[in-house]
Amino acid sequence: MLMESNLCTAILDNGFASSLSEYLTFKQEVPFATYTPVEYLVKWATLPWEESEAYQLRRDVFCEEQGIFAEDDRDATDDRAQLIIALACIAGMPDQVVGTVRIHEDAPGLWYGSRLAVHEDFRNQGKLGATLIKLAVTSANAIGCHTFLAHVQSQNVPLFRRLHWSILKEETILGRSHHLMQANLDKYPPCLTPQSGFVIQSKH
Numbered sequence: 714m715l716m717e718s719n720l721c722t723a724i725l726d727n728g729f730a731s732s733l734s735e736y737l738t739f740k741q742e743v744p745f746a747t748y749t750p751v752e753y754l755v756k757w758a759t760l761p762w763e764e765s766e767a768y769q770l771r772r773d774v775f776c777e778e779q780g781i782f783a784e785d786d787r788d789a790t791d792d793r794a795q796l797i798i799a800l801a802c803i804a805g806m807p808d809q810v811v812g813t814v815r816i817h818e819d820a821p822g823l824w825y826g827s828r829l830a831v832h833e834d835f836r837n838q839g840k841l842g843a844t845l846i847k848l849a850v851t852s853a854n855a856i857g858c859h860t861f862l863a864h865v866q867s868q869n870v871p872l873f874r875r876l877h878w879s880i881l882k883e884e885t886i887l888g889r890s891h892h893l894m895q896a897n898l899d900k901y902p903p904c905l906t907p908q909s910g911f912v913i914q915s916k917h
């Protein structure tokens with residue numbers, strides 16, 4: 714609101730418009746570009762708002778977009794999983810959760826990643842999905858993981874193969890084709906600072 718009023722004043726002061734109605738017409742006609750974040754922070758979720766935005770994003774992707782779940786995709790695994798998030802930053806400040814994944818230990822040393830999702834508008838922006846996978850595996854590796862697996866939706870197998878995952882078997886889960894895949898831990902050195910995570914730049 715403050716920015717809007719400053720912009721209005723600047724436009725009026727500089728003679729682009731002489732009245733509020735002229736300003737409003739001006740505003741409609743000028744094709745201002747939509748702001749695109751240039752920097753993202755991928756980290757373990759540590760704050761309540763980060764977790765609630767991550768769950769909302771999962772509902773948007775897995776309930777609305779993919780129709781896999783009716784209203785909510787949360788399950789018992791969430792009670793023992795660590796959420797990981799990708800935050801879009803504006804002027805260096807975290808602004809919005811635009812990606813998420815969760816990890817959990819299923820048996821001693823055996824970890825799984827699941828519910829990987831990137832907001833539709835932020836896919837192919839700056840390797841968000843790849844960096845979420847990276848932090849998922851490297852942070853588990855730092856806390857005793859010897860095997861890291863995921864049930865990957867089959868359309869995403871090429872993404873995981875590029876990231877040094879191998880296929881263990883094909884399977885059908887909730888009526889959809891999946892592949893059980895395993896990360897090559899040699900390519901994912903332990904990350905000891907998952908709450909700070911990784912900063913990445915947009916490629917655009």
Ligand SMILES: CC(C)(COP(=O)(O)OP(=O)(O)OC[C@H]1O[C@@H](n2cnc3c(N)ncnc32)[C@H](O)[C@@H]1OP(=O)(O)O)[C@@H](O)C(=O)NCCC(=O)NCCS
Binds near residue numbers: 829836843
């Ligand atoms: C799968 C998903 C998480 C990928 O996120 P993303 O942020 O777009 O992926 P990235 O930008 O990190 O991709 C890294 C690279 O892999 C490529 N890639 C991404 N998804 C791919 C796919 N399904 N097949 C092949 N290549 C893929 C990207 O083009 C990019 O290539 P580049 O390095 O040449 O630019 C995202 O598409 C998504 O949320 N999909 C809907 C939910 C979903 O399918 N979840 C996964 C369940 S297993």
